[in-house]
Amino acid sequence: MKWCPRFFLVSLICLWSAVCGVAYAATFERASYELAGNTDYEQARHIYTNYGILLEDEAGFLTTYAKEYSIDYLYYTLELFSGDYLKGLSSAYRSIGKVLTICVLAAERQSGSTTAMLGQFDVDAAAIYLYFYDNGETGVHGVRPGVIGHELGHVTYYAFIEVFNSIHGAFVEYNDGYAYAGDDWLSAWDTGLHSGTFAEPYSMKNYGEDIATIFESLVCGAGSLWDDEAPLYYKAVLLRDTLNECLPDSRAGIFQRFES
Numbered sequence: 176m177k178w179c180p181r182f183f184l185v186s187l188i189c190l191w192s193a194v195c196g197v198a199y200a201a202t203f204e205r206a207s208y209e210l211a212g213n214t215d216y217e218q219a220r221h222i223y224t225n226y227g228i229l230l231e232d233e234a235g236f237l238t239t240y241a242k243e244y245s246i247d248y249l250y251y252t253l254e255l256f257s258g259d260y261l262k263g264l265s266s267a268y269r270s271i272g273k274v275l276t277i278c279v280l281a282a283e284r285q286s287g288s289t290t291a292m293l294g295q296f297d298v299d300a301a302a303i304y305l306y307f308y309d310n311g312e313t314g315v316h317g318v319r320p321g322v323i324g325h326e327l328g329h330v331t332y333y334a335f336i337e338v339f340n341s342i343h344g345a346f347v348e349y350n351d352g353y354a355y356a357g358d359d360w361l362s363a364w365d366t367g368l369h370s371g372t373f374a375e376p377y378s379m380k381n382y383g384e385d386i387a388t389i390f391e392s393l394v395c396g397a398g399s400l401w402d403d404e405a406p407l408y409y410k411a412v413l414l415r416d417t418l419n420e421c422l423p424d425s426r427a428g429i430f431q432r433f434e435s
């Protein structure tokens with residue numbers, strides 16, 4: 176065959192599609208495999224089908240060990256966000272070859288620490304880690320709706336990171352001139368000054384936590400979010416309007432709660 180540049184170009188494009196096709200198929204193969212690894216396959220399948228989220232709970236925390244604390248809270252929170260919202264998020268991750276995952280793990284409380292890590296979002300793995308602690312006297316300290324809502328706030332932020340970067344200036348303008356305090360967030364908090372501006376002390380750490388704690392408050396129904404004279408209210412309005420554009424089919428999911 177006579178070599179021609181046009182043919183070469185077409186071949187390159189085909190090769191690229193073939194590679195992408197393989198990656199896409201592998202993603203779903205992994206999803207099926209991981210679902211099969213769960214203690215309760217049907218439950219994991221239900222969550223994957225209705226919310227687009229892969230559940231990894233090989234130890235059965237949600238279905239056996241701490242069931243009374245957990246599975247109902249998980250469903251409650253996922254429903255508050257809505258299937259359309261979460262499927263929209265998961266397809267944003269799928270478009271970059273990642274499967275949005277909730278991974279449930281046991282963890283030891285760190286000795287000497289006054290706070291326990293309950294949730295974490297790893298953006299590279301597109302995975303929310305929810306930790307269970309056995310605290311002896313107080314029993315199992317497990318998943319709470321606010322923790323799941325907080326992490327889903329981070330998931331949302333990273334799914335639309337460029338959009339959130341573009342509203343950064345408008346959002347922090349509502350912070351009454353207060354700068355984020357980084358690791359000094361707790362000492363920066365003054366209830367009298369900040370409660371109408373930030374959802375909780377941890378909100379003062381940085382922009383990402385400010386946003387995640389608003390999601391947490393939406394789930395818990397707490398704080399001055401509903402006070403239309405407070406700056407916090409207008410921060411939530413900005414998030415709602417932004418997400419209405421990012422996820423138009425979901426009518427901003429969790430933010431419907433804010434409007435009611």
Ligand SMILES: [Zn+2]
Binds near residue numbers: 325329383384387
């Ligand atoms: Zn956070």
